[in-house]
Amino acid sequence: MSTAAKKRIIRNVKILGTGSHTPFRVYTNEYLETIVDTKAHWIYEHLGIKKRRIVSKGETTSDLGAVAALEAIADAKIKPQDIDLIIVATTTPDMPAPSAACFIQEKIGAFNAGAFDVSAVCTGFLYAISLATDCLHSGNYKHILVVGADAFSTITDWTRRDAVFFGDGAGAVVLTRDDDDNGFVISKVGADGRGKMIWHIPAGGSLNPINETTAKDRLQFWQMDGKGIYNSATRVLPKVIKEVLKDSGLKQDDIKYMIPHQPSIKILKKTAELLNFDFQKVLTNMDKYGNTSAATIPILLDETNKAGKLNKDDYLLFAAVGSGMAWGAMILKW
Numbered sequence: 001m002s003t004a005a006k007k008r009i010i011r012n013v014k015i016l017g018t019g020s021h022t023p024f025r026v027y028t029n030e031y032l033e034t035i036v037d038t039k040a041h042w043i044y045e046h047l048g049i050k051k052r053r054i055v056s057k058g059e060t061t062s063d064l065g066a067v068a069a070l071e072a073i074a075d076a077k078i079k080p081q082d083i084d085l086i087i088v089a090t091t092t093p094d095m096p097a098p099s100a101a102c103f104i105q106e107k108i109g110a111f112n113a114g115a116f117d118v119s120a121v122c123t124g125f126l127y128a129i130s131l132a133t134d135c136l137h138s139g140n141y142k143h144i145l146v147v148g149a150d151a152f153s154t155i156t157d158w159t160r161r162d163a164v165f166f167g168d169g170a171g172a173v174v175l176t177r178d179d180d181d182n183g184f185v186i187s188k189v190g191a192d193g194r195g196k197m198i199w200h201i202p203a204g205g206s207l208n209p210i211n212e213t214t215a216k217d218r219l220q221f222w223q224m225d226g227k228g229i230y231n232s233a234t235r236v237l238p239k240v241i242k243e244v245l246k247d248s249g250l251k252q253d254d255i256k257y258m259i260p261h262q263p264s265i266k267i268l269k270k271t272a273e274l275l276n277f278d279f280q281k282v283l284t285n286m287d288k289y290g291n292t293s294a295a296t297i298p299i300l301l302d303e304t305n306k307a308g309k310l311n312k313d314d315y316l317l318f319a320a321v322g323s324g325m326a327w328g329a330m331i332l333k334w
Helices: 029-033 040-047 061-075 100-108 121-137 212-216 226-248 265-275 293-306
Strands: 006-009 013-021 025-028 051-054 085-089 114-118 143-151 168-177 183-191 255-260 315-322 326-333
Touching: 013 061, 013 121, 013 293, 025 029, 029 040, 040 265, 051 168, 061 100, 061 143, 061 168, 061 293, 085 100, 085 121, 100 114, 100 143, 114 121, 121 143, 121 168, 121 183, 121 293, 121 315, 121 326, 143 293, 168 293, 183 226, 226 255, 226 265, 226 315, 226 326, 255 265, 255 293, 293 315
Parallel strands: 085 114, 085 143, 255 315
Antiparallel strands: 006 183, 013 168, 013 183, 025 051, 143 168, 183 326, 315 326
């Protein structure tokens, strides 16, 4: 693991409310068979995906994020005016500037809050949580809204076979500081920029601005080395999970559920195998949504919470790996 990895012991920052939202439009595997060179059964067998949600024309990342945010705020039993800071993890902001966080702030009326975005693709939500816990410990904030939201369909080349991986959605949590002996136990994030080209968007930045040539070559869409993603994910995920378990003093048996990023069913099964972790404890929803990038963990957390599956003092393990390459793991005492 890169020396860029960072370990932090956390105390008394807890989740006060959760929310999520996905678009209404659905792309099934069977539909994708009609527009790209793929087979529905191959997608499900290899990726664990049956369908994914796709934004409609004019629907944006901040639209998704705002609905999820209002759900989380209502679940926390506070008002938008009570939010002191908004952090949004996204790779698909409505526009390069201003931030998606500012768009969401306006849409939910949280005008007492600061707002900014975090870019770490599929690991973005964990990076945003890591920042939010620091901010809460500073004493300058009481309620922080963290949103993971992406509309990857807007940066997907629907002529390529790998278009089958992603879907659109948003999840959100409200964090607060509390004196109870619960909340986040430990957080560890890391990165290794030498793996930056395994998943990347070639054009649209200062290195390769959008122009007629880049648009013609379809370089504004993401590109991925599938084998490289698999190899990297199955290397760093087990390692970072082992490290947070060791540093927290917890055992695998102490974990009620693993709530991971949803890269593919094969990656999650291989990770569990390498850890000798009971796969029945590994929660997934990629069959319904595909990989929603920064939204995967908060959507899955919200669904688990709203289904009544979480009890006080349950230990939850979050883990993710994404472009950068970036990764992270956290343990939460519910």
